[in-house]
Amino acid sequence: GNSVTQMEGPVTLSEEAFLTINCTYTATGYPSLFWYVQYPGEGLQLLLKATKADDKGSNKGFEATYRKETTSFHLEKGSVQVSDSAVYFCALSGRGGGADGLTFGKGTHLIIQP
């Protein structure tokens, strides 16, 4: 079956530091890949996505590239801010004719200190 593995943290960084959150996946076929962010007490917000190999998703300074050869979708940001503190979830959605639920990683708690 499908699975997603990501570092759980917490990951603590200083403001303006470079961020990388690793995500690797196992899936059959050609899944779509997503990063979602969850702020305290809220639901999930889509951060970025990529639907095929070598696609780069980007939003709000965050980027992730769909690497089929390494089955990875690592999240990066060049300079983090305190407001980026949240839990980040890597997820995949299988393709195909049937309905597929999202498979999530355990989430990475990111803490940015001023």
Add this chain to the structure above:
Amino acid sequence: KAGVTQTPRYLIKTRGQQVTLSCSPISGHRSVSWYQQTPGQGLQFLFEYFSETQRNKGNFPGRFSGRQFSNSRSEMNVSTLELGDSALYLCASSFGQGGNTIYFGEGSWLTVV
């Protein structure tokens, strides 16, 4: 346009009771899915509905059920509540199935005492 709307946002129930949660998808979206989020198990897929039919189901007991109406609104029901059912229940909608971007609501926080 309005996002995914879930009601109620917070509720407290007693063991053995049942609960119904409601979800209104984004306008035009026909697929609605439900997820349970707990600190221990993380985010787990419950089920998905498309055009009033359940298309996929996660690994949850039969106490968890759902339905979708002709206007794509969805409800999920949990009967005979257990303490372990305390969780954030997230509803998500998408335009279609398989590979479409899924948008989440803010969730319903259920506490079972």
